[in-house]
Amino acid sequence: MSDSAVPVVELHDAYIMQDVNTVLQKITFTLEKGEFAYLVGRTGSGKSSLLKTLYADLPLGGGVGTVAGFPLQKLSSGKVPYLRRKLGIIFQDFQLLFDRTVAENLIFVLKATGWSGKARIQNRLSEVLMRVGLANSASKMPHQLSGGEQQRVVIARALLNEPLLLLADEPTGNLDPEVAADIMRLFVEINNAGTAVLMATHNYQIIRQYPKRVLKCENGQLIDSTQVSFKLTE
Numbered sequence: 001m002s003d004s005a006v007p008v009v010e011l012h013d014a015y016i017m018q019d020v021n022t023v024l025q026k027i028t029f030t031l032e033k034g035e036f037a038y039l040v041g042r043t044g045s046g047k048s049s050l051l052k053t054l055y056a057d058l059p060l061g062g063g064v065g066t067v068a069g070f071p072l073q074k075l076s077s078g079k080v081p082y083l084r085r086k087l088g089i090i091f092q093d094f095q096l097l098f099d100r101t102v103a104e105n106l107i108f109v110l111k112a113t114g115w116s117g118k119a120r121i122q123n124r125l126s127e128v129l130m131r132v133g134l135a136n137s138a139s140k141m142p143h144q145l146s147g148g149e150q151q152r153v154v155i156a157r158a159l160l161n162e163p164l165l166l167l168a169d170e171p172t173g174n175l176d177p178e179v180a181a182d183i184m185r186l187f188v189e190i191n192n193a194g195t196a197v198l199m200a201t202h203n204y205q206i207i208r209q210y211p212k213r214v215l216k217c218e219n220g221q222l223i224d225s226t227q228v229s230f231k232l233t234e
């Protein structure tokens, strides 16, 4: 099988755990290269725990899982940074460093992930800022940007290493509806360019506006809109 045919995420009978507590059990799903899926479910149903398991912040409790070619059930801590370099991770609370400029925020990540050479770094910086529509904001401090612009910087940061997969946890959570729709359009653009996206959200308006595959955490299970039809309610 060629690399491009290998799914980005493959879970089989996987257990998602918080300590000794099982959050989701026997979940099986595949996310193909370049696919987009929403992850929904009530508060506390396990969306964040599932995303954390996919980026190896939580250990896989049982079953088998592969993300970007890395087997989760036998991932040593030394391999975790290599897995994370294949992923773009976006949280609801922006987690920008507020004591430095947009450019410095991005350069910090580039250097931490092994980039060197002033010109290479500068080029990559310009590329990602252009991509998220912030070409003129490199020298601004985060507090000089709106919430939506800050979220764009977070997305630019997640794109630095050309991830195979974007994992986003409530990326539109704190934004007003128009700004949320702008951010969603940006995700769609990124996805159209070939990056797979798994996006946890409570924003059903966005899902109705941009209908795509939906995975729902419910009663400890994961249900998949491509296999079972269900209503978009919490």
Ligand SMILES: Nc1ncnc2c1ncn2[C@@H]1O[C@H](COP(=O)(O)OP(=O)(O)OP(=O)(O)O)[C@@H](O)[C@H]1O
Pocket: 018, 019, 023, 041, 042, 043, 044, 045, 046, 047, 048, 049, 050, 217
């Ligand atoms: N750090 C933690 N330690 C122990 N239990 C946790 C921790 N974080 C979450 N949990 C528990 O795990 C379960 C799943 O929580 P999780 O945060 O994955 O849900 P969620 O669907 O993402 O919720 P929300 O929509 O509110 O973000 C809940 O019962 C929660 O209380």
